[in-house]
Amino acid sequence: MKTISILFCLFLASSTSYGQVQIKEIQYIDQKSLLTQIDTVIFIKGKNMGITIFRVNNGSGSAHLPESDEVSHSFLISVSEYDENPESRLFSLGPFINPKLSSNKDMGESYSLQISYGVNMQRKKNRLIIAFDSVQLR
Numbered sequence: 001m002k003t004i005s006i007l008f009c010l011f012l013a014s015s016t017s018y019g020q021v022q023i024k025e026i027q028y029i030d031q032k033s034l035l036t037q038i039d040t041v042i043f044i045k046g047k048n049m050g051i052t053i054f055r056v057n058n059g060s061g062s063a064h065l066p067e068s069d070e071v072s073h074s075f076l077i078s079v080s081e082y083d084e085n086p087e088s089r090l091f092s093l094g095p096f097i098n099p100k101l102s103s104n105k106d107m108g109e110s111y112s113l114q115i116s117y118g119v120n121m122q123r124k125k126n127r128l129i130i131a132f133d134s135v136q137l138r
Contacts, residue, residue: 056075058072
């Protein structure tokens with residue numbers, strides 16, 4: 001329940017215009033709104049941490065493309081330690097148009113994923129580095 005609450009806060013904080021990808025640590029989130037906007041959940045078990053990635057729909061027209069109702073998406077990334085009483089963090093990443101995550105790599109203290117996003121012929125690729133205390137887009 002704590003993770004879901006954190007995820008929802010992340011989603012609310014991530015409502016920015018397309019083109020300005022932001023990464024934020026989230027402290028509070030509205031649970032009901034979040035649960036209705038999650039469309040994909042990915043679970044990753046790394047060597048030193050567990051990662052849950054929620055893809056959140058930002059609503060019709062959120063991509064701000066001319067003459068389109070295209071939807072943008074944000075990611076809520078929950079990172080937790082393996083422990084009897086694990087500490088966890090929640091981060092918001094986005095917005096993106098048509099994001100795809102692929103090519104996972106566990107690097108011990110961090111986890112690497114490739115993210116591609118954008119419109120058809122203008123897709124961009126970046127590396128997403130997830131550590132317990134930070135998320136970086138390279």
